Amino acid sequence: MASPVLSFRVEEVLVEKLDRLSEATDRDRQYHLKRALARYVESESWHINAIADGIADADAGNLTDLKAVKAKWVNRAKHRIDGQSGE
Numbered sequence: 001m002a003s004p005v006l007s008f009r010v011e012e013v014l015v016e017k018l019d020r021l022s023e024a025t026d027r028d029r030q031y032h033l034k035r036a037l038a039r040y041v042e043s044e045s046w047h048i049n050a051i052a053d054g055i056a057d058a059d060a061g062n063l064t065d066l067k068a069v070k071a072k073w074v075n076r077a078k079h080r081i082d083g084q085s086g087e
Contacts, residue, residue, distance in 0.1 A: 022029055057063070 018029055021032055
């Protein structure tokens with residue numbers, strides 16, 4: 001099965017950087033573009049899924065009290081400051 005073809009325009013400076021990277025690694029543009037796109041899509045998909053999970057938790061009433069969250073971060077900051085002052 002043939003792979004779909006994607007086509008898009010980018011700034012010349014980015015193409016020049018890609019070409020230098022390709023030359024330095026002895027890989028073609030396609031190799032680097034496919035790798036970059038896969039990493040980007042994976043990262044963005046994780047983020048979208050995490051947001052959806054958080055919304056589902058909120059809709060289900062699985063919420064943490066704001067005071068508890070603040071107390072947790074104040075406690076972490078206090079321990080961090082105490083740890084640094086003892087150095």
